[in-house]
Amino acid sequence: MRRTSFENADSSMARSLEIVGDWWTLLIVRDAFMGVRRFDDFQEHLGIARNILAARIRRLVDFGILERQLYQIKPNRYEYLLTESGKDLKVVLFAIKQWGDSHLYEGTGHPLSIAHKDCGSEISVDIVCPKCKEVLSDDDEKLDWIPGAGMSDKDKRVYTQFRANSYFELNHS
Structure with missing residues (x-):
């Protein structure tokens, strides 16, 4: 069965998971935060097959999460550094x-x-309101899901239909 692609989904969460949603990808990013930079070091630390690691790193570079930086010539060898987008993870x-x-x-x-x-x-x-700086609890009734400008009309209808059944509404009605 072929995997569904969320690359063009009307959801920031779905589109983000399309890029970073498998465990190898997040573990590579974790290791980059911990200072791992070179392919062989990622491979040794994670115990990941080289072909899978190469594909995940290529994808992280393609989506601007890692950048390739040459550190050796003949043969060419690269380090992989977090970009600003990667650091935001x-x-x-x-x-x-x-x-x-x-x-x-x-x-x-x-x-x-x-x-x-x-x-x-x-x-x-923590979940913090950027305006008033209040720290909100996991089940805080002050949280609200608000349709954004990029949400399709179909998704707005679904959102409106199911909003009353959301975790926040059901636990605080």
Whole structure:
């Protein structure tokens, strides 16, 4: 069965997952944040097959998440560095890690901490209103899904139809 492509979907989430939605891709980005730069180092650290790694890195370069930088001539060898777009995935990786720490390692201690260098405190990902700076809880009734200008008329109808059944509406009615 052929996989559905979300490349042209009317959803930022679906289109983003088309690019970074498989585990190898996110693990490559995670390793890039941790300082891994070279193909052989990614391959050794992740234990990923070379052909799969090459395809994922090519895709990350094509979508502007990594950039190729020549570090050796004859033979040509490249390092792969995070672009600004790639660096913006930090919050996604931290949120996935935070979820895993809470739900997969609860009470047993998690394998890796990410701490603020200045104070040593472990970081957390929060949902914050950019205007008033209020930190919202996971089930906060102050969250609302609002159709954007890029949403198709069909999706707006579906959104309106199912909005009353959303997690936020059902838990706070």
